[in-house]
Amino acid sequence: MTGSQTKVDFSKIDEIITQCGGKKSNLIAILQKVQEVYRYLPEDAMIYIGTKIEGLSPATVFGVATFYAQFSLDPKGKYEVKCCDGTACHVRGSMPVLNAIKARLNLQDGKFTTDDGLFSVETVSCLGACGLAPVVVINEKVYPQMTSDAIKVVLDTILQEENK
Amino acid sequence: MELNIDIKKEQETAQQHIKDQGFRVLVCGGTGCVANGSLEVMDKFRELGANVSTLSAHDKMTVVPTGCHGFCEQGVLVVLPEQHTTYVKVKLADVEEIFNSHIVGGKPVERLLYVDPKTQEHVQKNDDINFYAKQTRTALANCGHINAESLEEAIAVNGYEALANALKENNPDAVIQEILDSGLRGRGGAGFPTGLKWKFTAANKGGKSYVVCNGDEGDPGAFMDRSVMEGDPHKLLEGMAIAAFAIGADEGYIYVRAEYPLAIKRLRKAIADAEAAHYLGKNIMGTDFSFTLHIKEGAGAFVCGEESALIASIEGERGMPRPKPPFPANKGLFGRPTLINNVETLANVPVIMRKGAKWFSSMGTETSKGTKTFALTGEVNNTGLIEVPMGTTLREIIFDIGGGIRGGKKFKAVQIGGPSGGCLTEEHLDLPMDYESLTKAGAMVGSGGLVVMAEDTCMVEVARFFMNFTKNESCGKCVPCREGTKNMLKILEKIVNGRGELSDLEVLEDLANTVKDGSLCGLGKTAPNPVLSTLKYFKDEYMAHIVDKKCPAGVCTALKTIKIREDLCKGCTKCARTCPVGAIEGTVKQPHHIDQSKCIKCEACLTNCPFKAIVKE
Known part of the structure; x- marks a missing residue:
């Protein structure tokens, strides 16, 4: 990961998790929503999601995020x-x-x-x-x-x- | 079962409402036409229609946003169905003329009619446009003819009739038998008999099971599933509901790739509308059959088109294929029996149920029944989406429907079935296209992408292009695929860069066969196809790159130089201004020069030179 990381508003992440349903199977949808907000996936957000949702770990979240081409670990442009x-x-x-x-x-x-x-x-x-x-x-x-x-x-x- | 909805009556009401719309103006609202400005065209028609009450027919006019007509190249398409007129390449500025002349005055606007590339004449009636005339549409039957966002218009053209009949008769086994008898095979790639898949899944009836629709149309150059989802979403929903009824499922997922935002939007609306009208959801049409549908958006991974990888992705994991068996029919989504069919396959189901297996199997060849959609693209005059009976020849598709090669160029090859398919040549033009004959020739039906290539396409570069794609999309699980695609790509890059050696070809073929034999899923098993088929049919091009250090098509940058011919150059400076790297120097009205050390061979100057003074060697 390069560049400066945005400060993550965890209450916003909580909101997204509730909105998508806090199940493991909704991880991709959750990450998509997070990326919509920050235009990339901040490391802190991934760690938070990985700890918060049952059955996930930060490593699993990172694994999913790096597997799909849509997700970016660096900020995308406006x-x-x-x-x-x-x-x-x-x-x-x-x-x-x-x-x-x-x-x-x-x-x-x-x-x-x-x-x-x-x-x-x-x-x-x-x-x-x-x-x-x-x-x-x-x-x-x-x-x-x-x-x-x-x-x-x-x-x-x-x-x-x-x-x- | 007893239904609380009389579908025939609903149909009559819906048809009456369409009649009440008066003068129907169909404007294509598919991704392609929207990009060309169809939304503005619709608004303009509405604005004009609101102020005028005397039309050449009817006393009012309705603008209908439809799904994709398939004739994307000619967009924006405007169709006046009662008048059998299709207007092509309609711009905002043309709307007023169409309205005043044709809709009000009853006189067609000649200049906006389609021009036949062969005869150079305007075609008056849309049934006479070769592109449409030679097609037989079943899955795409309604695309472009109905308002894609209206449940009522779907019902007017027999939507949910087959589902209603199936529920009334209440015999799931008979439904499966009908699909078996029809000979329908999976339209997503491998061509597995659909009825058998249903039968295997239905054998595990009892507990929870799922119906999944594979809408992860990842093959570059294929967009038939997108068109069905955007143009006739209810047909897909009905197909899924019939499948669910047949195998005893009560929940389903549509997995759509994230690159299709319009398809996702229309599907969401269609599901909400159908649920509100009790064609989906709890107690469908008042029976005890329930079927709830969810949409899952993909996140950009080609391998998720493979069914077990798709299941993993719906479960929220990395989309990596799983070993089979167990097959999804026994143990699929969330460990439950799961039926996975592709969009086009499911879109064929309602029609088969309504018109019967016999009707469907009367089309096609011995082993491949019915019709198939193909996305016809590349160097062909009429690009777009077509649907023809199985067994139609490539010649009919490319030269009759496609109107031949653009710019009078010479046909070289056609790439079928995307990165898993192969390249076929002139000698295959009369081959009847079905699952078996294409596989035998080293290609595959795949999802049905047909990319036509002309004399100026380099086949080695095409092989490199596809290998680069599969290398990027290989999930990394199996070593032969992960490492093999990488090394095949290295060799192909070496060849297109002019550093190839003869021994490379042997290694390339060896690697190709290893990857083919040693990979778990369809992606790996078919990844070498583009290499193997180009090696088979275009070995001379490989040799030219390796031995003569030349690219016969003049594509490979390392093997060509761009030059300005002093005798033709007028010194207009356009090239110097166009060059993205500032490699062209010269004074006004004097011949210009290209600094070869800076030139990136992008050919921007070549395409822009008004005097054809720039050439490649």
Whole structure:
């Protein structure tokens, strides 16, 4: 784990646990809700959940959190950019789009979150919008038939909004 | 059993309500069309309709948000069902013209009709669009034709009729027999006979048992399950309820991958609506049959599409496959007998029960009955979702329904069945597609992803792409899969980077066979398929990379150089501005140059050059 960890509000975690039902089988749903709040899974939150719920240990929670691609142990950006690299998108040129995103956001050498915490970038293996390949999803919005130029316009628009 | 709901009467009421809607304007609300702005298109139609009362037919108009039509490439799709008109690529600015000209004036808007790629003519009636005309839709029958979020519209098109009949007759064994007789096989990949699965699970009747729907459609390039869940969720719910009744379960789970937020939203609404109307939940239609459904969201793990891994994931654990036996039918979710079927399989159930096993088994081939959906993507003109009888040939799918290869390129291969499948070539174009024939050719039906590849796709790179995927998704439990995929990937990377040696091919094949034989679950067992099938059919491309150090398709970055032809370059500076790494230098109106030490070979300059002065070698 890298970077500074956010201070966790345990009463909020309790709320989530109650809301999802404090059973072992609901662990994934609980972690999803926690990640919605913090945009990643803070170590303290995982330890807390692991101690609180019967049948779990912090190690098990950590095991589940690291198994699934959706969970991140480092903070994600305010804008989560998902560049699809499924087969259809790959064949239609998703890699130039990804390179353009990284270049626009100055992300190099395996970094995936911008320094200001505004953007995080990841590739995903298929968003099921193959008819519109290549596809980029930013938060919940789907951007179809992307090119390296088009994605720059999209990112610029978001940056402009943010700098207002 | 005695029912307190007369489904036929409900149907009549629902159909009357649809008639009362007047002029129906169907606008696709699938993920693809929403991305292209269909929500704004719907709003505009509503706004226009509210102010006008004289239409060419009916005295009022209703805008219906539907599920996916399958023709995603052509979105936003607007369909006027009574007029048999389909408008394609509709933009917000076109809405007014459609409304004034066609809906009010009765005159179709020619320019927004679909253009046939072969004849270059506008197609007037939607039944004449080749993409639709050559399909037979059962699982997808209602997708795109009804309001995906309305229980009533689902009922109008026979929703919950099969369930009502099954409950009335109260003979679970007869239901299982019907599914057995239909010859329906699992649509998720392996093609296990569905009726047998039901029979095995029903044999353990008595205590608690579960029905689980596998909606973890992880195969890159496949989106048929997403379309069913988004476009006709009630059909899936009905299929699950019938299954639950047949095997004696009272609780079920739908496991949906988290990448499908719209599907999750629509399913939640459909479950709530169906429960409120007593088509699901406690005492369904007043009988003593109860079936409660939950949704579990996946968290991004491809291996969870494997049934035992999916069960582990629902239980809140790492989604790692478990050894079989015990099979889920005996000991599945929470240790109880569990029936797991894929979305498309379950969506076929209500239709089979309503129209009969004989009707279903009249379609398809000797061993593979019924229809199958395929997600047709890649370098083909009409990408989208299709449903055809089993046994349809690849040629019919790619060239008739798909409208051929884009940009007049030459067909090279088609990748079937995702990372577990294989690549087939020209010689297989006339192969009738069913479970057996595809497996024999080294591919598999899998979930039904068809990615078409043209002459400019590098098959070695494709093999590397899939191996990278399976390496990332290998859960790590079995050593052959965990280490084997990693090492196969290393070799493939070596080859695409121009450092391959002839001996690598032997090691690659050896590794592939070891992983195939030594892995527990389907992911590992089929992971080498892309490698083995490309080695079999495209050995010359491997040789070109290894011996000649050339990539025939011009894809592999290490084996190509991007150059600017001085004789063609006008010095417009567009390339220099496009280059993401600043590798292009030159003054205005003078030929530009690429600094090869900086060039990342992304081809951004090549695609953007207005004078075609940039070439790859």
